[in-house]
Amino acid sequence: MxxxxxxxxxxxxxxxxxxxxxxxxxxxxxxxVEKAFAAHGETLEGAAAAILEYNKxxxxxxxxxxxAVKPQAAYYEMMGWQGVRTLQETITYARxxxxxxxxxxxxxxIGTTMEAYAAAHMGTVxxxxxxxxxxxxxxxxxxxxxxxxxIRPLLEVxxxxxxxxxxxxxxxxxxxxxxxxxxxxxxxxxxxxxxxxEAWGEELPGEYGYSxxxxxxxxxxxxxxxxLRRELPHTFFLVPGYGAQGGGARDVAGAFDKDGLGAxxxxxxxxxxxxxxxxxxxxxxxxxxxxxxxxxxxDILGAL
Amino acid sequence: MxxxxxxxxxxxxxxxxxxxxxxxxxxxxxxxVEKAFAAHGETLEGAAAAILEYNKxxxxxxxxxxxAVKPQAAYYEMMGWQGVRTLQETITYARxxxxxxxxxxxxxxIGTTMEAYAAAHMGTVxxxxxxxxxxxxxxxxxxxxxxxxxIRPLLEVxxxxxxxxxxxxxxxxxxxxxxxxxxxxxxxxxxxxxxxxEAWGEELPGEYGYSxxxxxxxxxxxxxxxxLRRELPHTFFLVPGYGAQGGGARDVAGAFDKDGLGAxxxxxxxxxxxxxxxxxxxxxxxxxxxxxxxxxxxDILGAL
Numbered sequence: 135m136x137x138x139x140x141x142x143x144x145x146x147x148x149x150x151x152x153x154x155x156x157x158x159x160x161x162x163x164x165x166x167v168e169k170a171f172a173a174h175g176e177t178l179e180g181a182a183a184a185i186l187e188y189n190k191x192x193x194x195x196x197x198x199x200x201x202a203v204k205p206q207a208a209y210y211e212m213m214g215w216q217g218v219r220t221l222q223e224t225i226t227y228a229r230x231x232x233x234x235x236x237x238x239x240x241x242x243x244i245g246t247t248m249e250a251y252a253a254a255h256m257g258t259v260x261x262x263x264x265x266x267x268x269x270x271x272x273x274x275x276x277x278x279x280x281x282x283x284x285i286r287p288l289l290e291v292x293x294x295x296x297x298x299x300x301x302x303x304x305x306x307x308x309x310x311x312x313x314x315x316x317x318x319x320x321x322x323x324x325x326x327x328x329x330x331x332e333a334w335g336e337e338l339p340g341e342y343g344y345s346x347x348x349x350x351x352x353x354x355x356x357x358x359x360x361x362l363r364r365e366l367p368h369t370f371f372l373v374p375g376y377g378a379q380g381g382g383a384r385d386v387a388g389a390f391d392k393d394g395l396g397a398x399x400x401x402x403x404x405x406x407x408x409x410x411x412x413x414x415x416x417x418x419x420x421x422x423x424x425x426x427x428x429x430x431x432x433d434i435l436g437a438l
Numbered sequence: 439m440x441x442x443x444x445x446x447x448x449x450x451x452x453x454x455x456x457x458x459x460x461x462x463x464x465x466x467x468x469x470x471v472e473k474a475f476a477a478h479g480e481t482l483e484g485a486a487a488a489i490l491e492y493n494k495x496x497x498x499x500x501x502x503x504x505x506a507v508k509p510q511a512a513y514y515e516m517m518g519w520q521g522v523r524t525l526q527e528t529i530t531y532a533r534x535x536x537x538x539x540x541x542x543x544x545x546x547x548i549g550t551t552m553e554a555y556a557a558a559h560m561g562t563v564x565x566x567x568x569x570x571x572x573x574x575x576x577x578x579x580x581x582x583x584x585x586x587x588x589i590r591p592l593l594e595v596x597x598x599x600x601x602x603x604x605x606x607x608x609x610x611x612x613x614x615x616x617x618x619x620x621x622x623x624x625x626x627x628x629x630x631x632x633x634x635x636e637a638w639g640e641e642l643p644g645e646y647g648y649s650x651x652x653x654x655x656x657x658x659x660x661x662x663x664x665x666l667r668r669e670l671p672h673t674f675f676l677v678p679g680y681g682a683q684g685g686g687a688r689d690v691a692g693a694f695d696k697d698g699l700g701a702x703x704x705x706x707x708x709x710x711x712x713x714x715x716x717x718x719x720x721x722x723x724x725x726x727x728x729x730x731x732x733x734x735x736x737d738i739l740g741a742l
Contacts, residue, residue, distance in 0.1 A: 156551065158550075158554075159564075159565070167566075171566055176565050176566030176567060176568040177565065177568070177570070178563075178565065178570055178572060180565065180566075181563075181565045206547075206551055206554075208545070208547055208551045208552070208554035208555045208558065209551070209554050211522075211554070211555065211558035211559070211572065211573070212554040212555075212557050212558045212563050212572060213558075213563065213565075213572060214526060214558075214570075214572035214573060215519050215520075215522040215523035215525070215526050216519075217572070218515075218519040218522040219519035221519070222518060222519050240545070240546050240547055240581070241512070241544070242544050242546070242581055242606075243510075243512055243544055244609065244610075244611040245611065246462075247460065247510055247512045247513070248512070250462075250510075250512035250513050250515070250516040251512045251515065251516075253516050254512065254515035254516045254517075254518075254521075255515070259482075259485075259516050259517065261463070261480050261481065261482065261484065261485045261517075262471075262475055262480030262484070263480060264480040264481070266481070266482055266518075268482060268515065268516060268517060268518035268521070269515070269518060277544070277546055277581050277583050278583075278617070279581050279582075279583045279606055279609075279617060279618070280606070280609050280611055280613070280614055281611070281613035281614055281615070281616035281617055281618070282613040282616060283611040283612060283613040283614070284611070284613075302546075302583055302584070305548065305583075305584050306548075307548040307549065307584055307585070307587040307588070308587060309584070309585035309586040309587040309588075310584055310585055310587070311585070312585035312586060312634070313582070313583060313585055313627070313630070313631070314583070314585070316622040316623075316627075316630075317622065317623075318620040318621060318622055318627075319620075319621075323617070323620075323622075323627075326617070326620075327617070330616070
């Protein structure tokens with residue numbers, strides 16, 4: 135099962151974190167952007183080329199110490215199809231370096247359309263007599279508002295291709311409670327969605343006690359994290375909101391089980407912009423990302 | 439406001455429908471696929487080229503009688519970045535022909551990430567000194583599970599760029615009720631989401647009484663359609679589920695106001711596969727799509 139591969143990466147590196155690849159142009163050192171513009175002009179192609187070179191530097195710097203990356207689809211789509219090509223090239227590059235890739239697309243739809251998303255992001259597609267891999271990620275974030283019809287089409291691809299999903303349960307943003315905290319028969323929506331993850335996951339049991347159906351639970355809601363960890367013993371957590379959004383190591387501690395497993399904590403801006411915060415030479419941006427990733431690892435392990 | 443442009447298109451054509459461009463390879467006549475494979479091989483590029491030629495034929499056949507198209511992002515992503523390029527080219531082509539383009543991506547995220555999706559699909563992006571248009575649709579479908587943080591970033595782009603959104607409220611699939619029908623303080627989730635659309639829409643008032651924040655409400659739930667039409671007087675409806683999913687003209691009638699406005703009904707497979715159902719020559723696939731679009735128009739107008 136795919137999340138077993140993630141868990142093995144976490145064990146191998148001793149690091150339960152994931153680097154979010156959310157590359158805005160302003161995060162990228164000027165010399166990389168200028169080189170890309172010189173080659174391609176101030177175009178979507180140029181922006182996409184800058185992002186790819188930047189990402190490769192980050193991946194090279196992290197591959198032996200961080201088990202996973204999480205590219206956020208929005209920042210690639212923002213650069214048009216050229217940016218989406220960079221997303222695919224980033225995924226391929228990270229996987230070649232042995233990293234687990236979680237495509238953060240929060241996709242959702244039903245039936246054959248959801249099958250198309252599954253094929254796109256985690257599976258294969260048949261073209262004539264060929265079987266091709268459109269994006270080839272290891273896991274995909276998804277939104278469960280449409281119910282089981284939006285999730286079941288993914289489970290088959292997960293089983294066949296050894297990939298996994300993370301369903302939005304309790305998101306890290308301030309307004310997440312507008313719907314997610316409201317009570318249905320005495321139970322908040324997020325706990326119902328969590329229970330659905332646990333149920334869907336029964337079809338994808340894993341070797342380490344966690345299924346192939348994970349949940350997104352924000353670091354900014356530590357009490358809910360702890361509560362959900364207790365309630366959902368087979369559901370692995372992807373935890374955004376550490377760092378820039380305000381979550382600290384103590385806030386995420388409740389996401390982990392007694393063996394220090396059960397969750398992977400994401401940092402995007404903290405790692406991507408470490409070179410700006412450090413004030414190091416722009417050429418050392420990847421080194422700064424590595425130093426921040428190690429600091430984050432030690433910060434979180436210290437709180438467990 | 440963007441939905442005003444959609445409404446004007448509906449008035450101009452006398453047709454409150456939208457053609458869903460959900461092109462699976464098996465919908466496309468063999469001669470188009472073979473030509474694309476001959477030029478590009480059995481590759482993602484070849485599949486994407488076939489889809490583009492097919493879409494252009496459909497658009498040419500519908501542009502004077504159907505006001506809008508709704509490309510479903512999943513079917514383009516399924517063909518990798520090459521497919522996503524075809525999505526962009528399809529959007530551009532349809533807009534050149536005067537059609538309103540609703541990109542069906544059901545995107546959702548928060549803050550700057552949602553801004554990135556808005557820029558990608560409905561706005562512009564700054565690259566160096568250039569302002570570029572990544573995809574350039576007129577409206578985007580979105581999922582409101584994350585609350586206002588996931589919707590507000592879109593409203594600014596809608597205002598600046600004269601575009602609109604459709605928020606998932608009551609989806610057409612059998613399991614939509616698992617979450618959407620559950621009661622929160624006596625009111626089902628879908629009605630709460632509908633009320634949020636009505637509130638968000640206050641920031642984007644339109645000339646015809648409908649705001650720039652629309653709602654997706656499935657044709658397969660006619661009672662809820664009628665109930666929501668009454669409750670949400672300023673929210674325009676995008677209605678999937680007509681035809682292949684089982685909804686008929688009488689089922690969608692409740693989505694309309696007394697002036698015959700207030701909703702646009704989608705058909706995807708019914709139009710795209712009309713040539714197969716008709717059994718006409720494959721070369722006449724676009725003609726069959728036109729005949730089916732006219733039949734659908736008359737079917738729906740007849741029920742109002």
